[in-house]
Amino acid sequence: MRTALDLVRSFQANEPRSAADLAAPYRAVRRATESLVAPLSSEDCALQSMPDCSPTKWHMAHTSWFFETFVLEPTLAGYQWFNPTFRVLFNSYYQSVGEQYARPRRALLTRPSLDEVKRYRQHVDEQMAALFENPNPSHELAAIVELGIHHEQQHQELILTDLKHLFSFNPLHPVYQPRAIEPIAAIKTIEWMGFEGGLTSIGHGGSGFAFDNEGPRHRVYLQSYRLASRLVTNGEFVAFIEAGGYDRPEYWLSDGWNKICAESWRHPLYWERRDGAWFVHTLHGFVPLDLSEPACHISYYEADAYAHFAGARLPTEMEWEHAAERIQPAGNFVESGRFHPAPLGNADGGMQQLFGDVWEWTASSYSPYPGFTPPAGALGEYNGKFMSSQMVLRGGSCATPMSHIRASYRNFFPPDARWQFSGIRLAHDA
Amino acid sequence: MRTALDLVRSFQANEPRSAADLAAPYRAVRRATESLVAPLSSEDCALQSMPDCSPTKWHMAHTSWFFETFVLEPTLAGYQWFNPTFRVLFNSYYQSVGEQYARPRRALLTRPSLDEVKRYRQHVDEQMAALFENPNPSHELAAIVELGIHHEQQHQELILTDLKHLFSFNPLHPVYQPRAIEPIAAIKTIEWMGFEGGLTSIGHGGSGFAFDNEGPRHRVYLQSYRLASRLVTNGEFVAFIEAGGYDRPEYWLSDGWNKICAESWRHPLYWERRDGAWFVHTLHGFVPLDLSEPACHISYYEADAYAHFAGARLPTEMEWEHAAERIQPAGNFVESGRFHPAPLGNADGGMQQLFGDVWEWTASSYSPYPGFTPPAGALGEYNGKFMSSQMVLRGGSCATPMSHIRASYRNFFPPDARWQFSGIRLAHDA
Amino acid sequence: MRTALDLVRSFQANEPRSAADLAAPYRAVRRATESLVAPLSSEDCALQSMPDCSPTKWHMAHTSWFFETFVLEPTLAGYQWFNPTFRVLFNSYYQSVGEQYARPRRALLTRPSLDEVKRYRQHVDEQMAALFENPNPSHELAAIVELGIHHEQQHQELILTDLKHLFSFNPLHPVYQPRAIEPIAAIKTIEWMGFEGGLTSIGHGGSGFAFDNEGPRHRVYLQSYRLASRLVTNGEFVAFIEAGGYDRPEYWLSDGWNKICAESWRHPLYWERRDGAWFVHTLHGFVPLDLSEPACHISYYEADAYAHFAGARLPTEMEWEHAAERIQPAGNFVESGRFHPAPLGNADGGMQQLFGDVWEWTASSYSPYPGFTPPAGALGEYNGKFMSSQMVLRGGSCATPMSHIRASYRNFFPPDARWQFSGIRLAHDA
Amino acid sequence: MRTALDLVRSFQANEPRSAADLAAPYRAVRRATESLVAPLSSEDCALQSMPDCSPTKWHMAHTSWFFETFVLEPTLAGYQWFNPTFRVLFNSYYQSVGEQYARPRRALLTRPSLDEVKRYRQHVDEQMAALFENPNPSHELAAIVELGIHHEQQHQELILTDLKHLFSFNPLHPVYQPRAIEPIAAIKTIEWMGFEGGLTSIGHGGSGFAFDNEGPRHRVYLQSYRLASRLVTNGEFVAFIEAGGYDRPEYWLSDGWNKICAESWRHPLYWERRDGAWFVHTLHGFVPLDLSEPACHISYYEADAYAHFAGARLPTEMEWEHAAERIQPAGNFVESGRFHPAPLGNADGGMQQLFGDVWEWTASSYSPYPGFTPPAGALGEYNGKFMSSQMVLRGGSCATPMSHIRASYRNFFPPDARWQFSGIRLAHDA
Numbered sequence A, B, C, D: 001m002r003t004a005l006d007l008v009r010s011f012q013a014n015e016p017r018s019a020a021d022l023a024a025p026y027r028a029v030r031r032a033t034e035s036l037v038a039p040l041s042s043e044d045c046a047l048q049s050m051p052d053c054s055p056t057k058w059h060m061a062h063t064s065w066f067f068e069t070f071v072l073e074p075t076l077a078g079y080q081w082f083n084p085t086f087r088v089l090f091n092s093y094y095q096s097v098g099e100q101y102a103r104p105r106r107a108l109l110t111r112p113s114l115d116e117v118k119r120y121r122q123h124v125d126e127q128m129a130a131l132f133e134n135p136n137p138s139h140e141l142a143a144i145v146e147l148g149i150h151h152e153q154q155h156q157e158l159i160l161t162d163l164k165h166l167f168s169f170n171p172l173h174p175v176y177q178p179r180a181i182e183p184i185a186a187i188k189t190i191e192w193m194g195f196e197g198g199l200t201s202i203g204h205g206g207s208g209f210a211f212d213n214e215g216p217r218h219r220v221y222l223q224s225y226r227l228a229s230r231l232v233t234n235g236e237f238v239a240f241i242e243a244g245g246y247d248r249p250e251y252w253l254s255d256g257w258n259k260i261c262a263e264s265w266r267h268p269l270y271w272e273r274r275d276g277a278w279f280v281h282t283l284h285g286f287v288p289l290d291l292s293e294p295a296c297h298i299s300y301y302e303a304d305a306y307a308h309f310a311g312a313r314l315p316t317e318m319e320w321e322h323a324a325e326r327i328q329p330a331g332n333f334v335e336s337g338r339f340h341p342a343p344l345g346n347a348d349g350g351m352q353q354l355f356g357d358v359w360e361w362t363a364s365s366y367s368p369y370p371g372f373t374p375p376a377g378a379l380g381e382y383n384g385k386f387m388s389s390q391m392v393l394r395g396g397s398c399a400t401p402m403s404h405i406r407a408s409y410r411n412f413f414p415p416d417a418r419w420q421f422s423g424i425r426l427a428h429d430a
Helices: A004-009 A019-037 A056-075 A103-108 A114-132 A139-167 A234-242 A254-263 A300-309 A317-324 B004-009 B019-037 B056-075 B103-108 B114-132 B139-167 B234-242 B254-263 B300-309 B317-324 C004-009 C019-037 C056-075 C103-108 C114-132 C139-167 C234-242 C254-263 C300-309 C317-324 D004-009 D019-037 D056-075 D103-108 D114-132 D139-167 D234-242 D254-263 D300-309 D317-324
Strands: A192-195 A198-202 A218-222 A225-228 A271-274 A277-282 A285-288 A359-365 A391-394 A411-413 A427-429 B192-195 B198-202 B218-222 B225-228 B271-274 B277-282 B285-288 B359-365 B391-394 B411-413 B427-429 C192-195 C198-202 C218-222 C225-228 C271-274 C277-282 C285-288 C359-365 C391-394 C411-413 C427-429 D192-195 D198-202 D218-222 D225-228 D271-274 D277-282 D285-288 D359-365 D391-394 D411-413 D427-429
Touching: A019 A056, A019 A114, A019 A139, A056 A114, A056 A139, A139 A277, A192 A317, A198 A317, A218 A317, A225 A317, A234 A300, A254 A300, A300 A359, A317 A359, A317 A391, B019 B056, B019 B114, B019 B139, B056 B114, B056 B139, B139 B277, B192 B317, B198 B317, B218 B317, B225 B317, B234 B300, B254 B300, B300 B359, B317 B359, B317 B391, C019 C056, C019 C114, C019 C139, C056 C114, C056 C139, C139 C277, C192 C317, C198 C317, C218 C317, C225 C317, C234 C300, C254 C300, C300 C359, C317 C359, C317 C391, D019 D056, D019 D114, D019 D139, D056 D114, D056 D139, D139 D277, D192 D317, D198 D317, D218 D317, D225 D317, D234 D300, D254 D300, D300 D359, D317 D359, D317 D391
Parallel strands: none
Antiparallel strands: A192 A225, A198 A218, A218 D218, A225 A427, A271 A277, A277 A285, A359 A391, A391 A411, B192 B225, B198 B218, B218 C218, B225 B427, B271 B277, B277 B285, B359 B391, B391 B411, C192 C225, C198 C218, C225 C427, C271 C277, C277 C285, C359 C391, C391 C411, D192 D225, D198 D218, D225 D427, D271 D277, D277 D285, D359 D391, D391 D411
């Protein structure tokens, strides 16, 4: 029989803390999920707007399933599942664990109810609490618990992006959290920050938690390059639209051109033109577009086309990480309670908005670093098997928990994905 | 401006009762809807399993929209809609009324909540109550109210069929209403009831309510024919399956054969084979198949193939109505609280199960009767525009309100539809 | 083993002629096919523009396959197939005969070449010639040969309609047969020809060949009705378009409206508007639309919508046949070499254009006549299994051989089909 | 007006030869195309088996269109197109040149006939011959002619791969060129060839022709690695199948697993199992699988899964090029007339089969090299716009002209493409 030990041996954690140390972060993250869900009705939590999205209720249950599957069951002798059917219902994509309930059908499940899912979470929390009291847990167990905490933070972001997508179809324009409209800020011109080329290293290498796909740290050779000091704004993206950006194939990758023709894309997701003015669907309602905010809900295709239009290019993930390593993550994260990108304001010089606001598309496809091997067993399915036809995004967004992000963090989505908080930072050869 | 009068002049009602007379039936039908919904959670009411189905909540709101659109707004000067957005959200398919929210997206609406929909219903009921106190309402208005009552009964049936379909995807097997399993009844052999051919008339002609598609009453010439005294049972349908019915193209219409190959149909909807025994998903749970019950959730293709296998054919709708005209509607309707077809039991001789249990597929495609003209205006869209590529079903089902059915009633669905309570009565040339 | 006798017993032929009598018609029909194909290159004969169409070469081979399968193999002891693979390759839809090469893939077959298909036809002709010399063939055999002859005539029409569809995609506008443009004829106003209702009979009943679906002859009761004296013209259909016919849902069946929205239909198939003038793709090239010609390449949905617009309706097939029985088939058939509908010209009074020019959509769905039973065996698949979701058309077209048509002839296509030469005759209640 | 000069300034050619020097290579390549087509009938040349493939006739015309569009028209004053409609018909994907006839419809064109396409080619050849006599052509013009020559070589390979795909649907198993079956060769064990890591350079940098995507030459840092001395064989791939390779998700990328499930892939393209033995469709017919040949018609997904199964990985394109730079291209190219991968035979030690036989999938997605900018104008669409969701393949195949390949050559296809001659070389970290 497979044990926690087996699972963990295959997982690349660095210096796992002891289980007892994890009790507080565990509780904090679990409570953060519940606080995100608090403003929602049981109906809000049950629906799903496309196969890539999941109902809030499903996210709440799946993150609990993760602890039940990878921590409680292998550790506690004779552990009884809260409900054995949940083993299949809330398995996302772990083939090694067994069957999965089909993703596009997650919106067909009226049961378990939201109340029962809350009871499920409470049950798992109680079992975990018992586990944390173990005076002598293994380092391996601690590593999986830590993974589960970071896993739940990833789903916190998805709860917000999936909910935003769902609400966007409702002509009643539901509001997740109201917010006063702010005056439009003045935006400074982009400065170009230079970086010397040469042999350097990227990838997670130090202590602290990281996902397996962030390592091993390895040498890369970079040409000299320049990065824009800030993100591309809505105002700048409007200029692209007004210059016929969506009508001129010369800006677009061939796949991108086919996509915008097939889907009749004429602007970023959630934008709408009414009587000559731009409006946008947000988590605080349907509001006039603020031109000073970072452009958001942009696909890779649109980011790349914009870069061509602007006579620039997107940075590679190596260039991005090399620039970001020197900078302490700070910015507009989920904790701000804004749930929306923020205008830059009167920032001092230097690199701005590298962390938070919007995930930044890079020109790098999602591939394994040299020496990367996905671990054996179910947790080996966490990252490695998705390394195909996706692009890397960096830096976190206004829906990301701040404690979740770091310079080496690699997010990834297909080039046509738009429902994440994703935007554009430009780059140039030196 | 369009008035209720215009709408009604175009609607073929026979001897409409006065509005005051309709107050009691109105209240009774509205309460019946609420009583059907009572066992459901707000999540149960919000989801939709395919574009042909709608969320319960939508049915509750749409039937109220019908009264608001066709009765309250044209009648009450300065009528204010409960919520103007509902005009689009809950319009099913009335092009003349204006835009409709896309049918396959009805499951994307978390708002209005079930509670708000209930308030909507209450609001409409109050306004209707005021209307009913009018001492001198027009006959035309009464006709539309009566139509609205029958319209709501149609949606009561759909609430049950759509809910059953939705629950069928849930491995937790939700139960709408529990029921004890009964001993299997003995089933009598089919008797063949003869009917003399000749010139006769069919179609609604007398007093009482009928939909426009049931008239005009008109002459038809029938060849002599015979009808089976009862419905085909599950046991008989199992024999078809065991004889390779789903593997032998010679039994099937070409479209039907293509359908069962493309969709891998091997048995009626909701059946499942486990360890050599048949089980079936019902509104009282996932239970062993009762071989003595009428076969149900059968498409026209399957009904026609079964008839070929049995050396018989399906009756035309003229034959069915000619036989049914002499018989008072009675049987297993929604009022029985069974929500499932019932075994025949020890019936006396004669035609059995003509009404209730399952809708009976006829060999007749849904076409206008001679002299039928769809009325002008929005209510002309009620029936006429669907007279293409659908087959007629007769007799009502265990989900139909008894007061809703009559011998001339024409239900219609595409030949591949299976989620209604639909079954088979055989016929023969004399 | 199955014999010709078995096949024939199941086929409803009336008074089959002897095989020897069929030698001349057989040769004539086979030569007619070759003469239709003569102007085409081997490339023209090899391609297929949609799954509903077939390459010319396939039609040439399939009609030969029919004789090989149903006449030569069962009759001649030890008969060797010209090429055993052809048994599958050129089987259209006869499940009882065995596998079929998938219809949408018929355009993937570069081999057999057109030359080899011609050799195949010659081989079959030689074998058939030997058969015809048999002094004493059975009546049953003669019946199948006669069926094969009529079957080949059906495919002659399809060769033309499928080729026209294929050529329509080519911006080089290939011409099948050139023709001088004629002056536009004056068109007489429609007269309404009255028919008394009452009990009458329709269906094939006399001597001479007919397909099984044309019988049995049976009684029907008709209400009094009126038929338009001629077909609807292009000029009249243009008036429908200019009145916004394709923008007004009130004219359309629900399925039809969905279809024209989904496919962006704005006019009949093959029409094109250039600089404000209408042009049309024909077998004699891309030419200005002649407003005096009968409207053609119209779907049932468009025919029905036009009838609504015109304040009329389509005739039922019973009404059509009742009117046509008195009239000798004559008109613009394939023998005219025009391959296109012709303006009416200075016709005398009475019913005009009932036969030839365009197939006339009726309001009748394609169903079995009372007492119809598809014969057992492969030839039972000829007609009966298609009696679902299709509408009946009557009268033949400019691509139909004159000897092929009769008043009782039932053609059938789905309501959205447009690539046949199909048009509109209006009807009215009396 | 755009001139040849403009086009050429934007194209990155190195040391273009003079136009006169190109006359001989031009003629040789054009003749090679005609010689490839010689065994085919006009029907063979007209058909298309999927949107990714084109009819042979189209390849013949498109390569001529390239010279007409990019050389003749901009150079010769008052140049008259052979047929102006061809400008659209044979434009593949050059948006800047104008409209394109839709790719999936290329099989709807029976005209121009093969004969007319041959006349088209002759016309272009004559015009080009006149051009070559110009005593003083520009270097720029020479560069475009050279590009056109290499472009035509690419289409020579596609003629073979597309034809093979088309023939595979024909149960008559057409043979492009017969070949005797050879005895199965013994296959040596794979040796692992080591390469020292460090800073190195890749990309085209020297003299001679290269496509723009092969440069600029640039520095990369490589970890030490090992490459398999030879390609994976059919025998080795059969072992993967027999070990349940297609049933075990742990070997597969997530996208790959979804693909093989959705399409029911159980083996490489063109393989078929009959009575327990493997057969394969080839250009010399349908023959028993030779286990000693390199595995071929493998998607990236299958190559990657096989590498996991074998405890190895695929090489990056940097690793591949670094190893190949030292080796002179030689091997089983199209000139061998084999049109199929060949067993290795008794090779000496060292790297084998790097060039020819099969394109080798690399682990690298197709991205721009540092400093790459697609040239402005139509020829800028040649490569750059396809740098999305494709993987790089290296080394050429048995369908590639030998003069066409080099170590820096980057071919690219989506990860699910299988109809190219594509196979597997394994790699390892050192």
